[in-house]
Amino acid sequence: MSSSYSKSLSIGSRNSSASGSRTEPPPAYPPVYSNPVETSKFQFESLDFTPSPLEIPTASECVAHLKLLNAFHRLRHEVGNYEGLFGIKDPGAVNESDRNRNIAWVKEKRWAIYVTRAVDRFEKWWGTFPETSDGRLVNIKTTDFEIGGSINPSTFPTSGQSLDIREHLPPLDVLMVWHAYMLNPRIYLEDCMRLSKHDFWASPFPWDLIHKWIDGDTFLYTARNIAMINFTKDTGLAWDNIDGPNEKEILCPGCLSTLHVPWTLPPAEMFLHDQSFESFMNHDEGFAAKQFTEMCGKCYLTITHEKLRVAKFTKDCNALRTQKRPLPGTILGLDGKPEMVDVKKRVGNHDLFFPNRLVENLDDFQFSFRTNPNLTVNSIKERIESIILSSSQRGLANKDQNNLDFVAKKSRNAIRRMMAQYWENSSPFGIDLVGAVIRQGTFVQKMYKIDWYHSPAIMATMDRSILKYHRFIGLIGENPKKTAVPTLDVDLAWHTHQLTPKVYYKYTVAETKKFVNHDDKIPEGDLSKFFKWTCNAYEKKYGKPYSECSCWYCECTRESQRLSVVSKFNPIAKAKQWEVDVYRSRQPTDPVNGPHISTHNAIKWSSDGYTKRRQLVEEHDEAYQKACKHAKKKGREPPPRDDYAYVYSPYGQPIYVPYYGPYVADPTINDCTYQTEPTQVDNRSGAGGSCAAGTCGGTISLGSCAGDAGPVCATACGGHGNASGGCGTCGGGDGGGDGGGGCGGCGGCGGCGG
Incomplete structure (x- = not known):
């Protein structure tokens, strides 16, 4: 993958957002993993992975993280394009108009099965590590939470003895699941506490090994033989995911007998006509599919x-x-x-x-x-x-x-x-890890397209991202009732920090008085609104642009600050705004590859989603007209806004998406391909996951407003909770907790009681 190649990953065009008319789809782009630019080797030969004394991520760690994300991208591309993998062949005689959609869908189906298998493999690998605290066996009980006991759970996050996993580093697919798991920090902490994995919690991501084991040109992950031997010996699994068994072992919920169920049930002769394609993609009854069904031969319970x-x-x-x-x-x-x-x-x-x-x-x-x-x-x-x-x-x-x-x-x-923890999650973990991996895949794609890794100025870029991240956390600490949303560069540093859990915990508690969560699910409309606030707050405080991008969306989100009373009549604020305008005038206006809003956690509503998105489009239409007037007044060309008719799938197929903006949930994710819907929640009143009777309004949502996992509040809810997370915090009521987002995330329903 070269810099010039990554720049070609642009989206097609449409004639303004208002018309919504189709254009001919552009051709799919070919995968390239060779001939990188010359800057990729020499500048990374001697990365220093010494931890920062300030307990913040380092530029070297961020570079290694980018390298890992490129390896994830390569893995996904290879799995999706593996013809016949898991018995799933490319579609044959399908309607030409749906050809790109169907090809992308089949490749995503292979990836969905692969990731589901990877989560199962991670569970087995996780189970091989001891249930120890500082090397001693320990199990935290409810009685330990009384002060004065032999075990003090309050010290768990800042203590523990890091395990030496250098010879036990897992295959790349398992590493990918662990990576996504750690990026849900509160879930990860509580699971490590409940499941007695104290020393595992204290173990950071081994960046030096990851940097060493991933080729900087091809992004091929090559482990040492001892790690491969230990993985197979400890888990009983093959090193390569695709060499694993075609069935998963489960216990019948009725009689606890052991069953072996298939991961997928592809038809013998696939996709000879449209009907067989649609039937399999929507009605697969294997374990990796939403419609999983298996009858127990002993108690005859139909397992789902x-x-x-x-x-x-x-x-x-x-x-x-x-x-x-x-x-x-x-x-x-x-x-x-x-x-x-x-x-x-x-x-x-x-x-x-x-x-x-x-x-x-x-x-x-x-x-x-x-x-x-x-x-x-x-x-x-x-x-x-x-x-x-x-x-x-x-x-x-x-x-x-x-x-x-x-x-x-x-x-x-x-x-x-x-x-x-139970809405749409049957794993022993606090979150559906398949969905977590898929949502992180959106961030992986963005990092691949921007391609900072091959930039000759990468170390300076990483240093700037870390500085912005430190300021971002400062905004969270200063605004406990607001939700801060990261840009892609801030999110890279934020993610990198979370992969050293114990240090990340100490840092955020010191800076904000709480353990800052990273919400895994926020409705796209709320995300856009919170991003607007973050841009304004950052630029007002620092006089620097928060989103270093001049695409139409970023210009629209900044328009309100430009027109604010403070900016007009406060000379200091006006001077800062002038600095922002000068800086921004030098930035690219590419709406695809700019480091603007990070949306891997964006979700959409299952009902009235079209209406909500249309409302956002109309709001942005109005803001865009104002941004165009401002640009012309300054003698600049207005930011282009006619190139979002087609979005490329991770496998190169262009997919038509009306009303698309950088803030929306990833339109290339086909939710019905997975056990649960990674980017969609059911917000209908009375639906599973909606608020329980007698607990909404001034009380609490039962699993709704979940933020970290599960559905979001139905229409009966209102307000925002004071969550310690979300992409930062949440505002409104006095709720809080894990989520941040949803109906105020972790507060929802007026804030869990207030």
């Missing part, structure tokens, strides 16, 4: 992903009863830090442990598929609804507190966060 999610909840409840392992969502406070029991309280009335009390003190959660084969996660939500709305049931759950009928705001927040 939904039943496996209920089984996960049941397993966690049993672990709570038998091992005192806290339920997910009950460990971290609203600031993202482990919250100990108040000195005036006990475990039995600790606010965050309310979900644990529901399970331990009531018999309502003794679920069995034998007596009710139609159980769903929504059944769990409805059971909690009935308890929340019943004074007598609340009293039984709260038998150890003085006011039996009272459910604290933190308790309601803990319910929502607990439920967020």
Whole structure:
């Protein structure tokens, strides 16, 4: 991949956003992994991976990260283009008008199966590491959260002994899953605490090895023999994903017997006509597909992903009863830090442990598929609804507190966060890692297209990104009720920092008084609005452009600041704005490859999505006209806005996308290809994941507004929570917690009770 080649990855054209008329699609671009520019080797031969004394990411780490992302891009391209992989052949006689779409869809299907297998492989690799803290076996229990015990969970994030994984570094596909997992920092922290992986938490991403094992020209990942041998010995798996078994081992939720189910069920003769293509792509019943179905030969239960999610909840409840392992969502406070029991309280009335009390003190959660084969996660939500709305049931759950009928705001927040772990997630982890990898793939694509790696000024670019990131975190600390959204260059430094979890925790707590989360899901309209605020706040404070890009979208988002009263009548602000204008006049106006808004976490609504997007288009139309007038007044050409009719898939196929802007959810992701929908949430009132009756408004969303995982609030919700995360923080109510985003993320519903 060369710089000149990456610049050719441009999108086609359309005749203004208002018309929406189609043009002929441009040809697909060919993959290139050879003949890089001459700057790629000499400047990286002696990268210094000494940690920064300031506990911030270093330029060398960011460069190694870019190298890793290029390796991920190569892997995805090779898997998608592997003809016949997993029995999936390229489409044959399909309608010519849909040819590009179908080819991209088939390649994405191969990638979806590959990633699902990779997550399974990661789970096995993760399981090979000891459940230790500073080398000693340890299991955190609910009783450990009382101050004065032998174990102090509050010190977990800043302690632990880093494991030496140099000889146990996994294959690239497993590394990719670990990478996406760590980029959900609060989920990663709580999972490491609940699942007793303290020393694993303390282990940073081994940047020096990654830099050494990935070829700087081809981005081929080549591990040492000892690592390959250890992976196979420890996990029982082949080093290469595609050499693994064609079936996955699962336990029947009904009788716990072992079953081996296929990853995919492609037809014997694929795609001979349109009907067979559509049938397979929409109705595959293999484990990697949304419609997974398998009948247990012993108890005859029809197993689906939904039943496996209920089984996960049941397993966690049993672990709570038998091992005192806290339920997910009950460990971290609203600031993202482990919250100990108040000195005036006990475990039995600790606010965050309310979900644990529901399970331990009531018999309502003794679920069995034998007596009710139609159980769903929504059944769990409805059971909690009935308890929340019943004074007598609340009293039984709260038998150890003085006011039996009272459910604290933190308790309601803990319910929502607990439920967020089960909506569309049957894995032992706190987030659907398949979806996490796919959303990160959007960021990988952006880094590949911008191609900073081959820039002769890459080290200076990385230093500037790190400085902007430090300022970005400062904005979060100074504006706890706002959501800060990163640009792509800031996000690169931010991601790099999160891959050293213990250091990242210390840094964000010191700078913001909380463990800053990186929200994995934010509605695209909110993302655009929050980005506008971030641009204005950054430029007002530093007199420098936040988004170093002059595309039409970035010009539109800055237009409000240019017209603000402060800018007009405050001479200092006006001088800063002049500096921004001068700097911006020298920047490129390419809306594709500019380092503007980072949108890998953008999601769209399943209902009224078209209406919301159309409203955004109209708002940007108005702002664009103002930006054009301003450009002409300054003697500049207006930023072009007629080149977004076609968007390239990761495999090179141009896909027509109306009303596309840099802020929208990745239009090249076909949500129905995956077990869950990576870029879409169901916001219909009453849908699975919507707020439980009696808990919305001034209380809490059960899994909705999830931010980190699961659906977002239905239309009944309002306001924004004071989340310690999102792409920074969230504003509005006084909720908070893991999400940030959604209906105010982790606050939603008026802020989880306030």
